[in-house]
Every structure is written in structure tokens, then in C-alpha cells.
Amino acid sequence: MQKSRRNFLKAGLASMSVATFSSGSMAAPVEAPQKFDETYDMVILGAGGAGLSAACHALDKGLKVLVVEKMSFPGGSSAISGGQWAVAGSKFQQEKGIKDDHALFIKDMMQVGHGVCKPELVDAFVKASSIEFDWFIKNSGMKPITIMVNSGMSVPRSHRFDSSKVTMFYHDYAVKHGAKIYFDTKAEHLLWNNAKKEIVGVQVKRENGKKAFIGSKKGILIATGGFARNKELLAKYSPKSQNAVAISGAGTTGDGMLMAQEYGADVLDVAYVKPTYGFTLNPKHVADKSSVFYAGAIIVNRDAKRFIRENDSYKTIGEAALSQKNGESFMVFDETIRIEALPKDPREKRFIGEKGKTDFGFVGNTIEDVAKKAGLDPKVLAQTVAEYNKHVPDASDPMGRNTLAGNFGKPIAIQKPPFVIIPATACLLSTYCGLRVDPQLRVIDVFGKPINGLFAAGEVCGGFHGESSMSGTGFGKAFSLGRLAFESMSKR
Ligand SMILES: Cc1cc2nc3c(=O)[nH]c(=O)nc-3n(C[C@H](O)[C@H](O)[C@H](O)COP(=O)(O)OP(=O)(O)OC[C@H]3O[C@@H](n4cnc5c(N)ncnc54)[C@H](O)[C@@H]3O)c2cc1C
Incomplete structure (x- = not known):
């Protein structure tokens, strides 16, 4: 029999009875x-x-x-x-x-x-x-x-x-x-x-x-x-x-x-449903999201290592972040990036409005200091940041981050204290x-x-x-x- 929706419907309608007509689960x-x-x-x-x-x-x-x-x-x-x-x-x-x-x-x-x-x-x-x-x-x-x-x-x-x-x-x-x-x-x-x-x-x-x-x-x-x-x-x-x-x-x-x-x-x-990255832990609504990674922050896992280029789609980042050990990840940035992020979206004020302060993570005067507070290995994080910074001037990041977001902006070195770490997660919008x-x-x-x-x-x-x-x-x-x-x- 030739396959067509007409035949499909004919079959469906033929199999119907008055009883099934009122059924709520009829397919x-x-x-x-x-x-x-x-x-x-x-x-x-x-x-x-x-x-x-x-x-x-x-x-x-x-x-x-x-x-x-x-x-x-x-x-x-x-x-x-x-x-x-x-x-x-x-x-x-x-x-x-x-x-x-x-x-x-x-x-x-x-x-x-x-x-x-x-x-x-x-x-x-x-x-x-x-x-x-x-x-x-x-x-x-x-x-x-x-x-x-x-x-x-x-x-x-x-x-x-x-x-x-x-x-x-x-x-x-x-x-x-x-x-x-x-x-x-x-x-x-x-x-x-x-x-x-x-x-x-x-x-x-x-x-x-x-x-x-x-x-x-x-x-x-x-x-x-x-x-x-x-x-x-x-x-x-x-x-x-x-x-x-x-x-x-x-x-x-x-x-x-x-x-x-x-x-x-x-x-x-349908195979590409992905959660959105940048939410603070236990998110309730869209105001719980920061896009500081699109202003220059890097994202690391519990091993203090990067796992994604941070200028990628926040959906791609979201899926990668939830695949890390215990689904944990952290946004790491410095004072220059904080200043860069603020005018991009007024909502960032809630997270990083004040220098050296955040209610959503940790602040320190050195990378090692802030890493310790966040429970990350200080040595490894310092290495990760140094490696990242090394490639910033000529945008040659081995992970492929050669812009801030999408095709826009230049990456920023993470070097000016105070340094900030915000634990983050991905959420389905x-x-x-x-x-x-x-x-x-x-x-x-x-x-x-x-x-x-x-x-x-x-x-x-x-x-x-x-x-x-x-x-x-x-x-x-x-x-x-x-x-x-x-x-x-x-x-x-
Ligand atoms: C927190 C959050 C932040 C987002 N931020 C952005 C953003 O900044 N930019 C962006 O581009 N996108 C964003 N999105 C996605 C975007 O907002 C949505 O994809 C879009 O608004 C969906 O619009 P819609 O009219 O298709 O569906 P909806 O606005 O969800 O409307 C669907 C309506 O249909 C009703 N409905 C469902 N089933 C039935 C039924 N059987 N009978 C009768 N009514 C039914 C629902 O109750 C609902 O009222 C965000 C989504 C969320 C949740």
C-alpha cells in the first residue's frame, strides 16, 4: 500500500469508536x-x-x-x-x-x-x-x-x-x-x-x-x-x-x-535540546543568570581545568558543563572583566555590581587565594589561568576562544585583582x-x-x-x- 497521511488517517479513523472518542489518551x-x-x-x-x-x-x-x-x-x-x-x-x-x-x-x-x-x-x-x-x-x-x-x-x-x-x-x-x-x-x-x-x-x-x-x-x-x-x-x-x-x-x-x-x-x-549556561546554583528564574563568560570569564570544572571555548553558544556550553564531574563548573574572572561585563547588561549588577564583592561566589587577591576559597586546586587553577593568558594577545587559545562572544570582541587576560569565582550551572529554559x-x-x-x-x-x-x-x-x-x-x- 502506498504510504501517505491519507491512509494513516483512514486507518486511525476507522479504528475509532464512540467510546474512544472521549478518551483523553488516544493517539x-x-x-x-x-x-x-x-x-x-x-x-x-x-x-x-x-x-x-x-x-x-x-x-x-x-x-x-x-x-x-x-x-x-x-x-x-x-x-x-x-x-x-x-x-x-x-x-x-x-x-x-x-x-x-x-x-x-x-x-x-x-x-x-x-x-x-x-x-x-x-x-x-x-x-x-x-x-x-x-x-x-x-x-x-x-x-x-x-x-x-x-x-x-x-x-x-x-x-x-x-x-x-x-x-x-x-x-x-x-x-x-x-x-x-x-x-x-x-x-x-x-x-x-x-x-x-x-x-x-x-x-x-x-x-x-x-x-x-x-x-x-x-x-x-x-x-x-x-x-x-x-x-x-x-x-x-x-x-x-x-x-x-x-x-x-x-x-x-x-x-x-x-x-x-x-x-x-x-x-x-529534537535531538538538540540543550540547557542554557550561566545560572547560579538552584536557579528559580531568568534573573539568576550571569553572562560574565561573554565578557571574558573562563569556565573551569572541579579539576580547575577548562573544558569548552567560552565564546560558544550558551547551549553548547550548558550541555558540556552538565557533563562534567558532578555537573560542577565555575566562572573565573578578574576586575577588568567585571568592568567589561557591567555595562553589557544591567542585570549583572546583582552578581558583580561592587568591586571585591559577590553574594554568589568567592573573591580573592590572587588566583590561588580565590581558588582555595572555592575549593579548587590553587596550583592547577593558576596554571590554567596562566596558560589562557599566554594566548590572549594573539587570540591563539588552544580551545579556540578567539573572541569574547560569538564572533564579537577580543579575549581579555585574567590578571587584575580582585579575582572572582562564581559556581554556575545550566538550566532548561x-x-x-x-x-x-x-x-x-x-x-x-x-x-x-x-x-x-x-x-x-x-x-x-x-x-x-x-x-x-x-x-x-x-x-x-x-x-x-x-x-x-x-x-x-x-x-x-
Ligand atoms: C526563563 C526564560 C528566559 C528566556 N529568555 C529568552 C531570551 O532572552 N531571548 C529569547 O530569544 N528567548 C528566551 N527564552 C525563550 C523564549 O522566551 C520562548 O521560546 C518563547 O517566548 C516561547 O513563546 P511561545 O509563544 O512559543 O510559547 P509560550 O510563551 O510558552 O506560550 C505557550 C502557551 O501555550 C499554553 N499551552 C500549552 N499547552 C496548551 C494546551 N494544551 N492548551 C492550551 N494552551 C496550552 C501555555 O500554557 C502557554 O501559555 C526564554 C525562556 C525562558 C523560560
Whole structure:
């Protein structure tokens, strides 16, 4: 028999009975009821950045929109994110004399993703990011707090905002323009019309436990975020990440990806889930993260030896750090690097705001002194630092660190007291992989064909990052892909 999704669905639907129709754990397609409880032009699953952005643009075009959100509140990971929005060629970059453009952004993303990411998706995202960013700035009146250079960038490109304010702007805009949002409502299954051969709605569970069947004329948008809080999915796709603390949004359990997989959806990049480096021990939220290694600090393990080039993606560093003995690692730096780090991100003040002081680690007047306090071998650490310093002037580090971060800046010798050591760890923020989509954000099945009526946007999508991700391409991607998904769906 020829393999196709049509046959897959036929088999799934044929095996269904009325009894299984109401089952919560069914891994087979669900045919739409004769009559929906409610019908909208566009139904969006998830009230995070991607879902709210799609809602705003759909409402601007006069569509009747329902957003379904399983939590009691909007925002998802977007509202608690670090708020870095990577965009190239913005007016804010131009004001600071930063030269950047789409071609450089695309090149950087392809490099960070080790060429595994899909060029057509990276291209679509990078272009949409500029359009969405300009729309957001114009309509919100907000300005970035700062523009940072960060993991994988050739130039400062991360426009940092207060993420909760950005997300709430999208929420308020959507509500003001007529969006209906059902909170405490979990999308459970997508609904298929076998005559039309397309997804036509969603089965949800409301707050009172009752199921409802909701129709959507322009198809369904999955914007349910990642799966950092789903231990089973992590065990399946990324066993190394299982033990990392997750601080993503409470709803990030991979529901959207699983729902689409019931219809044979393909997934991309799932083998590359990685935790993010730079968190202090026992992290609770994104404020517990320092990027002092991107200002020049080196990172050593319990043996006081380096194990990674510190200008690599913080995801690659994160995975390497958790693989060290007992998952332990330490950021080591001096006064020059402390001064370098402070203006890069105001949040560093909390860790290293005062000379010779930190609440998160150890300080000493010599490398040996601070090593002893941190429980590291003083002799070995002194050797590690001396070896590192030797290669700084001609950027010939044997580990390959020839910049500060990404392709930006020159390494700095660690030689000016006081010296600081901060124990650090890696933490799971997002999964950056998932449903295979095309540049129109149609969900693609395992046979390479679009699933009619099914779209995805935001962190639930795969193919944009490849092996590792650049800072700022998750938050901005959510809002930008929300726009792209709306544009495709509105053409149906
Ligand atoms: C702490 C932290 C810091 C970060 N910092 C940055 C950063 O600085 N820069 C950057 O680029 N990226 C960052 N990221 C990643 C980035 O913020 C996210 O990838 C992005 O915001 C995800 O947006 P989203 O709309 O796809 O998903 P989310 O914002 O997570 O929204 C998904 C929504 O769907 C809901 N949902 C899930 N399942 C269902 C269901 N079955 N039915 C109904 N609703 C459902 C969820 O409850 C949630 O509200 C960070 C992430 C975290 C957690």
C-alpha cells in the first residue's frame, strides 16, 4: 500500500469508536462532530507570545478570534523570558552605529546551528522579525532597555525588553481589539473533517472538566510552546537534559507537538535540546543568570581545568558543563572583566555590581587565594589561568576562544585583582525544536506533505535553530512567527 497521511488517517479513523472518542489518551485522529459548540474564523492554541501575536494581526484584519489557554493566566514562557529580541538593522542599532543586516543575521544563525537549521525557515524568520519588531515598536511605544551582543552574534543584536511588559502589550492589544480568550481551557485533540481532508477544529477541556468542540474556519494554529517540563519527552529526545532544572512557563509540556503527531506530523531538531549556561546554583528564574563568560570569564570544572571555548553558544556550553564531574563548573574572572561585563547588561549588577564583592561566589587577591576559597586546586587553577593568558594577545587559545562572544570582541587576560569565582550551572529554559513547518508555517507530516488546516508558530516549531540557538531568537521568533502564521491562515 502506498504510504501517505491519507491512509494513516483512514486507518486511525476507522479504528475509532464512540467510546474512544472521549478518551483523553488516544493517539489517533479525531473526526469532527456534526455540529460544533462554537465556531470562529481563527482558533489559536496557547496565549503566549506566538499565539497572542497571531491574534493581534488577525483582529487587525477583522477576523473573529478565539485563543485557548490551559493556564489561568496568559504569557507562557514569553512573559518570564529574558526579553532579548534579536533583530537586524533596527533603528536602535543604527542610532548606536551598529552595522547589521539580514544577511549577517542569517549567516550567524546558520553558523550557531552548525548548518543543521533549514535556510528557508531562518530566512523567513529573520525577515519577519524586522517587520514584527517595527509593528511592535510603533504600536507599543516601547524602546529596548539595551542592545546586547550575545551567544552567536557578530554584532550587538539582542534588543532587551521587560518580557512581561511586551507580552502583556500583545495580550491587551488582542483583548482591546475583540479577542476572546478562554483560560483554564486545555486543547486536547485536533479535529479532522474526513470529507474535506483537513483540520477543522479542536476538542478542549474547560475549567469545569466538560469537553467542548470548537470549529475554526481558517484552520488551527498551534502556539503551545516547548516541552521543557515534560520529563517523558526529554527522556525520549534529550536524555542529557533530563536532570537540568527547568524554569520555563508552567504550561510547557509539549501538548501541541503531541496533538499534531496524532496526525502524523514530523518533528525537527529534537535531538538538540540543550540547557542554557550561566545560572547560579538552584536557579528559580531568568534573573539568576550571569553572562560574565561573554565578557571574558573562563569556565573551569572541579579539576580547575577548562573544558569548552567560552565564546560558544550558551547551549553548547550548558550541555558540556552538565557533563562534567558532578555537573560542577565555575566562572573565573578578574576586575577588568567585571568592568567589561557591567555595562553589557544591567542585570549583572546583582552578581558583580561592587568591586571585591559577590553574594554568589568567592573573591580573592590572587588566583590561588580565590581558588582555595572555592575549593579548587590553587596550583592547577593558576596554571590554567596562566596558560589562557599566554594566548590572549594573539587570540591563539588552544580551545579556540578567539573572541569574547560569538564572533564579537577580543579575549581579555585574567590578571587584575580582585579575582572572582562564581559556581554556575545550566538550566532548561526552552526546547527550540518540534513540529516541522514550511516557511508558510504549515505543519508538515512525516511524508513531507502539509497537513491541511494545521499551522504552528513559536517554540513548538523545529528547524529554525539546528544544533544550537542564538540568544534572542526564541522570544522574537514567537511574535514574528505569530505574524507569519496569521498571514498564511488568512489566505485560506
Ligand atoms: C526563563 C526564560 C528566559 C528566556 N529568555 C529568552 C531570551 O532572552 N531571548 C529569547 O530569544 N528567548 C528566551 N527564552 C525563550 C523564549 O522566551 C520562548 O521560546 C518563547 O517566548 C516561547 O513563546 P511561545 O509563544 O512559543 O510559547 P509560550 O510563551 O510558552 O506560550 C505557550 C502557551 O501555550 C499554553 N499551552 C500549552 N499547552 C496548551 C494546551 N494544551 N492548551 C492550551 N494552551 C496550552 C501555555 O500554557 C502557554 O501559555 C526564554 C525562556 C525562558 C523560560
